[in-house]
Amino acid sequence: MMRWLYGIFGVGLVLLLTLWFGVNAQAEAPQAGNELDIWYLSSEQQLTLADVYDNDSVTWEPLQSQRASFGYTKDEYWFRLSIDSASYDRVLHVGYPLIDYLNLYWVKANDITTYKLGDRQPYYQRPILTSEFSVPIPAGQAGVMYFSARTESSMRLPLSMRSETQFFDTQMQKRLAEGIYFGVLLCMAVYNLFGFVASREPEFGLYSLYTLFFGGLMLSLDGLGFRYLWPESLFLQDKGIPIFGSLTLLTAALFAYQLLRLKQYRRTLARGLFIMAGLSFFTLLVGIFASYRISIHVLLTLAAPGCLYLLIVGAYLWRKGFVYARMFTIAWGTLLLSVMAKSLGYLGVIDSMFIQRHAIMLGSGIEILLLSWVLAVRYNEQRREKLEAQQRYNEELEGSVEERTFELQIALRELQDVNAELEKRNYEDSLTGLYNRRYFSQQIEKEYRRAYRSKRPLSLLMVDIDHFKKVNDTHGHFIGDQILKGMADRLKDSAKRPGDIVCRYGGEEFAVILADCSQAQAEAFADRLVTQVRSQPFNTDSGPRHITISVGVAELNSQSGQSTEHLFKAADEALYRAKREGRDQVVTV
Incomplete structure (x- = not known):
């Protein structure tokens, strides 16, 4: 699943880069x-x-x-x-x-x-x-x-x-492409941040920071940060490139250390990444306190060797047979070429403005795509390793593949049951066992669309127990809860058609959705319900209790352009009319 997700993202990013550089090449072409x-x-x-x-x-x-x-x-x-x-x-x-x-x-x-x-x-x-x-x-x-x-x-x-x-x-086209590009960087940063929160794997968090700092570097290089983010800060405009560049190298070294697990394979290479991280921190201090001319030369001096070292690390693991090391090596090789092209452009060796301005942008786009793929492959590799370890443990513990398969099937079935139970609880009122307000909001929309398509009537009843606060104050909340449960049972016994839906809307208020039911039929249903509640007491621990209810009835006329909000408002107003006019009655709009 992760590979498919990153594959789709990769195609999108390739198309984005094509748009980005096509627009910029056209914009920079002499007219x-x-x-x-x-x-x-x-x-x-x-x-x-x-x-x-x-x-x-x-x-x-x-x-x-x-x-x-x-x-x-x-x-x-x-x-x-x-x-x-x-x-x-x-x-x-x-x-x-x-x-x-x-x-x-x-x-x-x-x-x-x-x-x-x-x-x-x-x-x-x-x-x-x-x-x-x-x-x-x-x-x-x-x-x-x-x-x-x-x-x-x-x-x-x-x-x-x-x-x-x-x-x-031309400016509008460039800004559009830039907005898409930096939007993708932000989405990648946020997505991997969520991955870090969900999995607690540090490489996701470091990659999120790396993407953010790289985005800051690109914003500084293109002057977009000065335009949109820090137009009042001349200090950040002057120091942005060395600061964000140093932070990018720092997080890149830490990200590679976590992703490649070098301490398990070659501790010498792992120490080299820590040295790179330390030098990056040093260039950060230089960038903050030294002049731009000094700090940019120090940054460029570290950037190319740093990318080259990461390339060597990736090549070493590639040679060791690690699948994800291939993409990692290609990613950093691409970025190394772009950094070298950018450095040669700064030094005046390369005269192509397109390469000078967009070499790192192109290289970073490809690199971010490939590193995202590396994360997916590495994540799958970790899952595979965990599954293999689990299988070995099961073999030692159980002794047979059949028993392990059986246990996995049981666990999966239990998980499905738990998921089904959780989904049911999500839409169920814990006290009465009726559907809750969230389910009501979803179903009233579904029934409205069905009534609109089939040109059939749809009615809504809003039911409220009269003087329920007095019941709680006099007999206690426990007795009140028993009455609520009894009321829920009577509503379910009355609404027996397959399309009837009974929900507890809140407190002592209930809602009954009557599909394919006209206003006259709904009113008759409500009258029977009011009479039954009035005549039959509710059994409670404190003895039989008589209550009455008020009901508001409304019908939806979908052909006239009414909405579900109009239907609910009409039924609610009818309910409160019933309460104002003496309760224990049905009012129809």
């Missing part, structure tokens, strides 16, 4: 007619707009691609872009959310507009609230856009210009 003529220069010192604007001593170089990538550098980079006039509104988009300081100077004929952007600036001062950086270019305006960029992260500046409609349509 026809949107090629930009970009020039750039770098400086070890900070410059101002006056230093680069119409300054012949400054040497601008043409940018060969709209996706500028210079790796890790302390230099300040300036970019210059000429923008012609257009008849429609446009948006200039910088598709990289981790630039610390990004100043844009929109130089027009008689005006200069300045935008101070970057993830070191408050989020809500951005002119367009997106996870990356965008500025509007109104229709009919032309000029030159100057950029200055400084960052402790990798220096990248992928530029694109689209019409306002194209831009927001």
Whole structure:
């Protein structure tokens, strides 16, 4: 069952990843007619707009691609872009959310507009609230856009210009895919958390934490956390990647230790996982207290070897013949490749923005799928081991397969009986043995649908014992309970048709559902019931006791669009009319 469940999830996640990367690849593909003529220069010192604007001593170089990538550098980079006039509104988009300081100077004929952007600036001062950086270019305006960029992260500046409609349509598609992706991560985290609560197996809890921290890392990398979760926290935006990355490696090491049971097979490898966990905790401290430039290098230095070590551990167990080790090895191999691609992208070795931005997302998606499968296989493996141990124990104790099978059949039958008894109690009133209010709510809906389909009448009786509180106060609750049981018996004796349903609605109030019964027939039934209760006393330990009842009757006319709520309200109002008008009577709506 678990394998089928994860198989279905796996197909869904593969389709999700196809949608995710298809949308992002389409969004990042250059649009026809949107090629930009970009020039750039770098400086070890900070410059101002006056230093680069119409300054012949400054040497601008043409940018060969709209996706500028210079790796890790302390230099300040300036970019210059000429923008012609257009008849429609446009948006200039910088598709990289981790630039610390990004100043844009929109130089027009008689005006200069300045935008101070970057993830070191408050989020809500951005002119367009997106996870990356965008500025509007109104229709009919032309000029030159100057950029200055400084960052402790990798220096990248992928530029694109689209019409306002194209831009927001692309953003909507990307956000939809992102919402589905992170929604799946959250569902996986919650599902495995429930698995941990139910089974108390620590690998489920650790995998849940691992998924959450990986989701936090992805949110930080894509700037979505700054947009949706911590827009007021510049500290978390600056430290999010090293913090969540370190926590991800820490939980990954502990998860692998619990999942693979290395202490049973190779203690040396198990100690290596503890060392990895300790180093991850160290990188966490570095991420909190050191600068981003230092902490990200420390994190990347640990990430690739850490994934490689997990790959080695998985390969070792694979060689030992463990089925689940195969998927574990492939999972971490995929993530290792994605981490390496991401690291090379940060260092400027790989120029593909699609790989740089989405390598870990693609790798993590496949890895999460495969690790989920590993959990399922490992869980089945544990169950198999427990069953084998149980079988060996039964063989030693009983001595024959037939006796064990017989005992299992008995246990299964008892379990079925217990389940049936529990289900019965779930819908049964413990005092009277009648159906309870929950069963009444379900059955009235079923009978309503049946009456609607067959165009047959449906009636409801609400029955209340008159002055029942006085009975309890005078004779005690024990006598009152005996009267309630006696009333329940009389209702069951009166409602003998197969479709009649008697329920205790609450306290001294009962409900009788009469299927295929008109209002006149229900009223006659109620009159007989009132007369019988009035004339025949109830036997109790304190002697015979006379009581009376009040009954409200209502019929459902499904053809006129009435609902079950209308039927219940009508019967209830009729009951309380009967009580107000003297009790011991039947009132019909």
